[in-house]
Amino acid sequence: MRSDDVGKDGEVAEALLLDAALESIPYGFCVWSPQFRLLMWNKHYRDFYGFSEDAIHRGMTLEDVVHLSARLGNHPGQSPDQFYEHYTSDLLANRNGARQKAQEVVAGGRIIETAHVYSEKLGWVVTHEDITDEIARSESQQKRKLELERQNIRLDAAVNNISIGLCMMDARGRLVICNEPYARIYNLPIQLLRPGSQLEDILAHLFDMGMSTGGTKDDYIAWRREVISRREYGKNIHELNGRTILMQHHPMKDGGWVSTHEDITEQRQAEARIQHLARHDALTDLPNRIEFLEQMARVEAGLTRGEMAAVLYIDLDHFKAVNDTLGHAVGDEVIKQAAVRLWGTTRESDLLARLGGDEFAMLLRPIDGIDTAARVADRIVKAMRAPMVIGGQQIEIGASVGIAVGPGDGTTTDHLVKNADLALYKAKSEGRSTYHFFEPGMDAELQQRRSIEAGLRLAIERDELRLMFQPLLALEENRVTCVEALLRWDHDDRTISPVEFIPVAEETGLIVPIGEWVLQEACRTAASWPGDVRVAVNLSPVQFRNKDLVGQVKAALSEAGLAPTRLELEITESLILSDSESTIAALHELRGMGVRISMDDFGTGYSSLSYLRSFPFDKIKIDRSFMRDIATRSDSQAIIKAVIGLGQSLGMTTTVEGIETEEQLAMVREHGVSEIQGFLFSPPLKPKALANMLHSEAVKGQAKRRAS
Known part of the structure; x- marks a missing residue:
């Protein structure tokens, strides 16, 4: 082998090794020459951009590669020229050997992170890594982190904004978390609010600060340990600095627990106030009927053993008149002042209650005898006689008292209360401002009274009322000049006397509609x-409390077509005794219309001459009681003579009631009386019989005048 062949083989081997290395790296790789031509790349690079194997080649320009990439759907949102301009600017700006990162979006929405570094020998070496999944994981983690933070914020807000204190302890009794109300309720120092603080350290601090649980600190800590060990719900109420705290222990599965702490001071106070109001009168703060009857029930056992106790029923006299004429505000003040006076008559062991309206009750326990009850009742009557001054106005009322003493008058609450009420009715019927003990037979009287009251309520509707008329003879003229209307009530197959039903009608107020009918x-x-x-027509003082009395008189005259001068209204001294400005004003208005006003039953009451001066009466009627013994008692004759003379000097007509004998008639005629009324002249007559008498008398009068 030639040496040059050996060199060529070495270059091929190096190239193969480089290709293998490039293909084995786990990310895309490419190199751009300083002239922006493609020098090297690997398969990952082609795959990221979707290039086929023959789509790119060595020496291909960056601009061509960018256009190819754009056609394959890469770099959405940017034109190839825009991307090329941006990309080359980044490359040219990074030729200092630093590694510069950027991100690209390729087809399918994948995110590729590129990092390029410049080499003077090669150009820009660029790596490409698909970070889509990594970003998704990071975003998911970030979302989870943000959600956890939001949940923590919400939990913190919820924990700190609930009205009750809350803390969580782990299984070893260490503080995990607590809220602001918990810290505020116990005023804990900052070092005991840190996670890890021991429960026993917190409790020791609270006991040092004065917490009270009804036992010692060790007892309370032992109880908490027992509840914790049993892993059961528990609760405890304790006191701290005058506040009442409700603690509730809620175990958790891991051995820890959550405890809630609620300041229930105001709740307890409100509950106590509600309980107090349920058993006490709001106006006077005295015990009410419920409390009184419960206290009475507790006395029953002693009564069965022979111990003595007394029940006093107290009713304010004339209170309804005060309430009606002066208003409820004054009436309330009367009740409050009466409560103070009544309380002043009690002993330390006695119970005073307001039953409602102007009714009070007193339980005397124990007593040695009935004289104890009598002394208290006497103090009550005397205390209530003194005038009250309210709003600069003097008010006189008084009190009537009924007394029942057990065990003689009963050994049960119902029996004693009923008998005290019966005795009260008796005291009121005897003139008020007095007291009366219960006596056998009173129940029958009360039943009779209630029967009368029930019947009276329906008397007008059932047409049971009727009028009888008794003529008055004018002696000088020897003829009837006036007729008194007398009310009768036919009920249950008998005629009930006015003496029986008028007091009931006055007491119940039924006299107002009945009086209007009359x-x-x-x-x-x-x-x-x-x-x-x-x-x-007789008028009751109760009728004057009706502010429309004058209107009723006007209406009755108008409907009947009767001249006011032909109506005479009879009133008693008790009406003038009230000295009410409204009463006097009403009398003047009636007299101004022409209605005559007569003082009835003169001589049976106080008969003060000041009454005759306070109002100019047209007539004085001398009560029949003076006629019974006029023939035998010189003082009766003297009184009649004096009253007749007084009437004459004041220019008032005088009438004597109850003339039943010629001797009585002769005596009053001698003294110069104006009119007589009684059975000697005529008994009460039915309307038809009276009409016949009056018309017959009128005919005789005409005949006499013609004859003269």
């Missing part, structure tokens, strides 16, 4: 009488 019926009946005969 006005209408009396005016309608009187409209058919001779033109100068008046009708007298």
